[in-house]
Amino acid sequence: MKNYPLWKIFIVFILLSLGIIFAIPSLLYKEDTGNWYLDNRLNLGLDLQGGSYLLLEVQTDVLIKEEFENFSDTLRVISRENRVKINNIEKNDEELKVRFDSVDKLNIIKDDFLKKYRSVSFRISNNVAIISINEIYKKSIQDGAIKQSLEIVRKRIDESGTKEPLIQRSGSNRILLQLPGVKDPERIKDLLGKTAKLNFHMVDDDDTKSLSLNIAPFGRMIVSDINNPDLKYLLEKKSRVGGENLIDAYASFDPTEGHAVSFRFDTTGAQKFGKATSENIGKRFAVVLDGVVITAPVINSAITGGSGIITGNFTSQEATDLAVLLRAGALPAPLEIVEERSVGPGLGADSIAAGKIAAIIGMVLVCIFMILIYGSFGLIANVSLIANLFIIIALLGTIGATLTLPGIAGIVLTIGMAVDANVLIFERIKEENIKNKKIYETIKKGFDRALSTILDANITTLIASLLLFIFGSGPIKGFSITLSLGVIASMFTALMLTNLLVHVYISFTSKKELNL
Amino acid sequence: MFGLNKIIPVDSDYKFLNHRKKFYIASGIAILLSLILLFFKGLNLGIDFKGGTLIEVSTKNTTIGELRDILSPNFNEVSLQEFGNENTIIIRLQNENNQESIKTVNKVKQIINDKVEEFRRSEFVGPTISSELLWKGFQAVSFALFAILIYIWLRFEWQFGFGAVVALTHDVLFTLGVLSILNVEFSLSTIAAVLTIAGYSINDTVVIFDRVRENLRKYKKLELLDLFNLSINNTLSRTVMTSITTLLALLSLYIFGGEVIKPFALTMIIGVLIGTYSSIFIAVPTLLVFKFRPQEEDEN
Numbered sequence: 001m002k003n004y005p006l007w008k009i010f011i012v013f014i015l016l017s018l019g020i021i022f023a024i025p026s027l028l029y030k031e032d033t034g035n036w037y038l039d040n041r042l043n044l045g046l047d048l049q050g051g052s053y054l055l056l057e058v059q060t061d062v063l064i065k066e067e068f069e070n071f072s073d074t075l076r077v078i079s080r081e082n083r084v085k086i087n088n089i090e091k092n093d094e095e096l097k098v099r100f101d102s103v104d105k106l107n108i109i110k111d112d113f114l115k116k117y118r119s120v121s122f123r124i125s126n127n128v129a130i131i132s133i134n135e136i137y138k139k140s141i142q143d144g145a146i147k148q149s150l151e152i153v154r155k156r157i158d159e160s161g162t163k164e165p166l167i168q169r170s171g172s173n174r175i176l177l178q179l180p181g182v183k184d185p186e187r188i189k190d191l192l193g194k195t196a197k198l199n200f201h202m203v204d205d206d207d208t209k210s211l212s213l214n215i216a217p218f219g220r221m222i223v224s225d226i227n228n229p230d231l232k233y234l235l236e237k238k239s240r241v242g243g244e245n246l247i248d249a250y251a252s253f254d255p256t257e258g259h260a261v262s263f264r265f266d267t268t269g270a271q272k273f274g275k276a277t278s279e280n281i282g283k284r285f286a287v288v289l290d291g292v293v294i295t296a297p298v299i300n301s302a303i304t305g306g307s308g309i310i311t312g313n314f315t316s317q318e319a320t321d322l323a324v325l326l327r328a329g330a331l332p333a334p335l336e337i338v339e340e341r342s343v344g345p346g347l348g349a350d351s352i353a354a355g356k357i358a359a360i361i362g363m364v365l366v367c368i369f370m371i372l373i374y375g376s377f378g379l380i381a382n383v384s385l386i387a388n389l390f391i392i393i394a395l396l397g398t399i400g401a402t403l404t405l406p407g408i409a410g411i412v413l414t415i416g417m418a419v420d421a422n423v424l425i426f427e428r429i430k431e432e433n434i435k436n437k438k439i440y441e442t443i444k445k446g447f448d449r450a451l452s453t454i455l456d457a458n459i460t461t462l463i464a465s466l467l468l469f470i471f472g473s474g475p476i477k478g479f480s481i482t483l484s485l486g487v488i489a490s491m492f493t494a495l496m497l498t499n500l501l502v503h504v505y506i507s508f509t510s511k512k513e514l515n516l
Numbered sequence: 517m518f519g520l521n522k523i524i525p526v527d528s529d530y531k532f533l534n535h536r537k538k539f540y541i542a543s544g545i546a547i548l549l550s551l552i553l554l555f556f557k558g559l560n561l562g563i564d565f566k567g568g569t570l571i572e573v574s575t576k577n578t579t580i581g582e583l584r585d586i587l588s589p590n591f592n593e594v595s596l597q598e599f600g601n602e603n604t605i606i607i608r609l610q611n612e613n614n615q616e617s618i619k620t621v622n623k624v625k626q627i628i629n630d631k632v633e634e635f636r637r638s639e640f641v642g643p644t645i646s647s648e649l650l651w652k653g654f655q656a657v658s659f660a661l662f663a664i665l666i667y668i669w670l671r672f673e674w675q676f677g678f679g680a681v682v683a684l685t686h687d688v689l690f691t692l693g694v695l696s697i698l699n700v701e702f703s704l705s706t707i708a709a710v711l712t713i714a715g716y717s718i719n720d721t722v723v724i725f726d727r728v729r730e731n732l733r734k735y736k737k738l739e740l741l742d743l744f745n746l747s748i749n750n751t752l753s754r755t756v757m758t759s760i761t762t763l764l765a766l767l768s769l770y771i772f773g774g775e776v777i778k779p780f781a782l783t784m785i786i787g788v789l790i791g792t793y794s795s796i797f798i799a800v801p802t803l804l805v806f807k808f809r810p811q812e813e814d815e816n
Contacts, residue, residue, distance in 0.1 A: 047776075055645065185638070186622045338642035340621075347572065347636040347776075354774030362768035366761045373757065406705050409769060409777050413712065413784065416765030417719075420758045424723065427754045434527075453726045456671055457719040463667060464660045464715030468708055471656035473649070476708045483712065 004503040012496045016387055022394035042396040045404035047475055048352050050345035051180035056192060056335045058149050058173045060142040061093070063333045064133075067141060068096050071117065071131050076218065078112045095132040103127045142173060145332040150175055153335070155328035156191050174338070185342040187321075195290050195334050196325035198243030201235040202276065203284040203296055210234055226292040227313060233293050235286055240276035245269025249326035251319040257311035259319040263326060270306025278302030287312075289322075355408035362412050363389075370419060374426055377516055380501040381422035384493040388418050391489040392482065404478030414486025420457070421494030425450040426516060433514050439506060442514065447499055454494065458487050528749045532796055533741055533804070539797040543686060550693020557696050562703035563639060565653070567646035569609040569620050572599060572637040573628070580605055586628060591620075600775040604636070611643055653707040657688065660711050664718050668725075675806040676725050680718055683799035687717045690794075691787045698782070705780040713787030716762070720755060720795035727751050728800070732808055740808065744800050752796075759792045 026042045033039060046053050072089050075098055079086055085101035100106060103126065110122050110129065119137050123130045146169060153175055157165045166178040182188055204220060211234045216222045219238070225231035245265050252262040265273055276285065277299050286296040287310050294312040314322065367385065370378035392411060396403060429446030436442040465487070468480035505511075563570050575583065580596050583605060587594050593610040609620055621638045641649070661684055669677040688710060695702060727747040735743055763785060770781035 057644075186625065336642075337640070339645045340638065340640040342638045344634055344636045346574070346634045351774055351776060354772060354777075358769045358771075358773035358777075361772055362765040365764040365768060369761060369764060405774075405776060406708060406780065409705075409773065409780055412765050412769045412773070413762070416762035417716070417758070419761050420719070420754075423754050423757045423761075427751070427757075430753075431750070453723055456722045456726055460664055460667060460718040460722055461715040463663045464711050464718075467656050467660040467663065468711050471652045471659070472708065473652075473704065476704055479705075479708050 004500060008496065009500060012500050015391070015492065016497065019387065019391040019394045022398050023390040026393050026397040040397045040400075042393065043400065043402045044348075044352075045402045045407070045475060045478055046178060046180060046341070047343050047405045048348045048403060048408075049180055050343050050348040051178065052182045052185040052188065052340065052342040054177040054179070054185075054189070054192070054337055055170065055339035056149075056153070056175045056177065057338045058142070058146050058175065058332075059334045059336055060145050060173055063141050063145055064093070064138060067133070068131075071096055071113075071120070072098070074116055075109070075113060075129070075131075078109050082109055082112075084109065095130055098129045098131070100127045100129065146173060146175070148332045149335065152329050152331050153177070153192060156324060157188070159324040159328055160188060160191055162188070175335070181345075182342070183345075185340070187317075189337060189340070191321060191324065192335055193337070194325055195331045196243070196328070197290055197330040198246070198326060199239035199288045200241050200273065200276070201237075201239050201286050201288055202280055203286050204234045204236060205284060207234055223286070223288060223291065223293050226289075226294050233286055233296060235288070235293075239288070240285070241265065241269050241272040243326060243330050245272065246326055246329075249323045251316070251323045252309065254309060254311055259314040259316050260309050260311040261314070261319050261323045261326065262309045263307065265306040267306070270304070273306065273308075274302060274304035278304070351405050351408075355405065355412075359408065359412050359415065362415050366415055366419060370422075374516065376505060377426055377502070380498055380505060381419055381426070383501060384422060384498045385415065385418055387497055388486070388489045388493045389415070391493070392485050395485045395489070396482065401481050402478055403482070404475040406475045407478035407482045410479040410482030410486065414483060414490065417461075418486060418490035418493070421450075421454045421490050422498055424454055424457075425494060425498060429514065430516050433516060439512060439514060443502055443506070447495070451495065454491060458491055461487050528752055529745075530749060530752070531745055532748050533745050533801055536797070536801040536804070540801070543690075543794075543798055546693065547686060547689050550689045550696070553693050553696040554689075559692065559696055559702040560699045562701045562706075563608070563641045563646070564703045565646050565650045567611045567641050567643045569611070569624075570637070570639045571607040571609075571621060571624055571635065572604065573607065573635055574604050574633040575631055576603075576633045578631040583607075583628060583631060586631070587624065590623070590627060603633075604775070649704060653704065656707065657711060657714070660714055661685070661688075664714065668718075668722070672725055672729060673808075675803060675808070676729075678806075679799045679802035680721050680725070682802050683721055683794040684714055684717060686794050686798050687713060687787060687791050690790045691783065694786050694790075695783060700779050700782055703779065705777075706783050709780050709783035709787065712784060713791055716788060717791030717794060720758070720791055721799040723754060724748060724751050724795055724800055728803065740804065744803065748796055748800055755792060755795065759788060762788055 022040055025038045025040045029038055029041055032041075068091055072091070076086060079100065082105045084105050087099040087101055089099075090097040100109075106124050106127070106129065110124060113131075114120065114122055119134070121132050121134065150167065150169060154167050157167060157177070157179070162179050162182055164180055166176075168176050170176040179185075179188060207217070207220070210217050210220065211222065211232060214222060214232070216234065216237075219236065221235055221237045223233050223235055225233070245268055246263050247266045247269075249261055249263040252260050254260045281299050281301060284296045284298050286293045288294070294310060310322075363385070367382045370381050372378070374381065389411070392414065395401075425447055428450045429443055432442045432445045432449070436445065462484055465480045465484045469477055469484070472480060580598060580602070584594075584596050587596070587607065591609055592612060595608045597606045597608070598604065599606045607624060609624070612620075621640065625635060661681060664684065665677045665681045668680045691710060691713060695706070700706070724747060727750050728744060731738075731743050731747050731750075735746075738746070766781050766785050766788065770778060770785060773781060
């Protein structure tokens with residue numbers, strides 16, 4: 001074949017073979033095989049294989065509030081030690097204003113306070129102490145909370161039996177979850193929606209007056225029952241032992257109480273629990289989960305073995321889930337679901353089927369049209385188009401990209417747009433054909449002239465596509481990836497493969513004239 | 517082979533620009549109407565941008581009316597719509613407050629469980645997310661227009677950049693106007709379609725501009741008006757061919773691609789038509805505002 005350099009033929013051949021070889025796993029295999037070559041498949045997005053996408057927001061402002069709560073509790077203790085009375089405490093989101101009875105010992109109180117909380121600002125004006133925290137302090141609280149939340153979310157999801165979950169931090173206070181194949185997203189949402197803060201508090205049954213007035217004295221708190229919100233308990237505010245000392249929890253069955261959760265404390269937890277129960281025989285202790293009392297049994301004897309059982313009218317699923325939550329540990333702050341997208345397997349399969357049909361029909365239509373208009377040259381363009389598809393699929397597979405429904409749309413669109421480069425070239429050749437007599441010169445000029453136009457035109461499409469990638473979310477990113485790869489692949493196939501095929505065609509038919 | 521390649525002759529000679537005033541007026545009216553529509557009627561925002569809950573179900577032994585009667589008393593604002601066929605129904609619910617919304621899906625599932633074959637899809641978008649998505653979409657479109665302007669400015673002269681952006685803005689507004697009339701749901705994928713239209717339209721425009729630039733070098737004496745007409749005619753068959761192949765692919769996507777992708781395909785079809793029109797009738801005539809040749813300035 002004359003007038004076509006050997007090295008170009010070589011490159012076309014290599015790239016094309018690679019395209020076909022690496023498209024095969026995606027086209028023919030559906031499951032992972034563990035083989036390095038066959039696992040170069042494109043992954044299906046959640047919208048195609050079914051599953052749940054969840055975006056969770058860690059409610060860190062709750063933590064800031066809690067921190068201020070701690071400040072005011074600490075101040076009460078310190079001022080009591082120093083025998084200074086507190087007149088009133090004002091709280092808002094930004095600061096804590098504490099009005100003292102006298103100014104005498106304010107500086108001592110300040111020093112004592114700052115020993116405990118170093119990086120807190122403590123200002124005194126007259127008899128008022130103003131306590132506030134700076135952004136760095138806030139951020140460190142938030143950061144800690146998110147890291148811890150991530151870990152706990154991961155544990156809970158793992159315990160729930162979800163396969164191949166993707167769990168990652170997103171932005172400053174969000175957690176992104178992708179859970180392929182989840183059939184019951186409601187259960188997962190339930191698991192994530194609970195803070196699961198477990199604490200054991202002693203019940204104060206003596207102070208019936210406070211309970212009836214519904215005002216908790218200092219060091220006490222009033223908590224309602226899980227099953228009956230009108231039933232209230234007066235509890236010691238300080239918990240005797242908490243969920244952080246649990247080392248195991250599992251669903252069990254109690255012959256008299258039904259489904260239950262059995263748990264075991266670590267050594268410290270067992271000691272604390274043993275001490276609390278031995279000192280309070282005959283009294284009640286309450287098991288408090290996320291601010292409600294689950295159960296409040298009477299202590300009949302000291303529990304020193306470090307294990308126990310929680311009952312409370314659970315269903316079997318509730319007991320299992322509670323055990324999962326207790327094993328995974330408590331979230332530092334509540335999580336709010338701010339976005340959810342769940343697709344069932346039926347819709348996913350339908351989308352794939354529809355996408356395939358649309359792609360095939362689109363392809364056939366474009367191919368027929370190209371042959372109608374350009375004849376043999378149209379056939380060449382069609383070969384390039386098919387090669388183009390193989391290359392896109394191979395690229396998607398080897399970079400491990402995820403194919404989404406908009407991604408399929410991108411491929412179908414690419415089918416329509418990919419012939420553009422070919423069209424540009426053919427139209428140029430047509431024009432040159434009128435002026436030139438020598439067939440190879442005509443073709444060479446046609447390709448050369450079309451080159452800069454092809455580049456300019458495609459780069460603008462790539463710009464739009466890149467911005468989609470930057471600003472788009474999950475499925476849209478999939479669209480921009482397939483569109484970009486399609487544009488790049490179409491430039492290669494048009495400039496290299498079509499070029500080669502045109503030369504092959506001319507030398508094969510030994511044409512002297514073009515009937516384009 | 518089939519001779520159809522002669523449909524649009526290489527040496528076509530249509531005087532597109534001589535009628536440019538008519539097209540200015542037509543486009544001007546279209547843009548004005550679009551703006552009025554966007555301002556007063558607005559777009560049919562989907563849950564991506566409005567927030568809320570969407571549940572797609574396939575039903576058994578029931579009608580949309582029956583489902584509506586079951587759901588309406590339980591929720592403040594609930595709307596039901598058939599989706600492709602009468603057994604597939606989309607249920608849309610407004611955000612009440614966040615905590616409740618998470619439970620909404622569960623509540624719906626419990627209430628209509630025995631009427632449903634399969635829960636095909638459920639989506640929930642909270643109010644903070646929906647406004648974020650809207651803002652991001654707006655940013656994406658603006659940055660894309662800006663980046664394209666810069667690229668054209670670098671590759672051509674700034675006058676071409678101006679022409680391209682006028683045409684692009686025209687395409688985006690016009691397309692949005694048509695979406696508003698047709699009440700097509702505006703979602704994240706519609707934004708993707710609008711951006712792709714921008715890419716496509718500019719692609720079309722650039723091909724013609726490329727030829728204008730080439731002809732400016734080639735025909736130093738030719739009147740600008742004639743030169744622009746010539747450039748459009750030179751590239752006309754390509755413009756038409758590519759539009760047709762793209763439309764063929766999009767049509768196939770619209771008809772066979774499934775319900776979810778329909779708004780995307782429809783938006784693209786509208787945009788490709790408008791983009792092709794604007795490349796010829798808006799982008800190129802805009803160049804007439806400028807003077808490209810130093811000697812003309814001398815004469816003036």
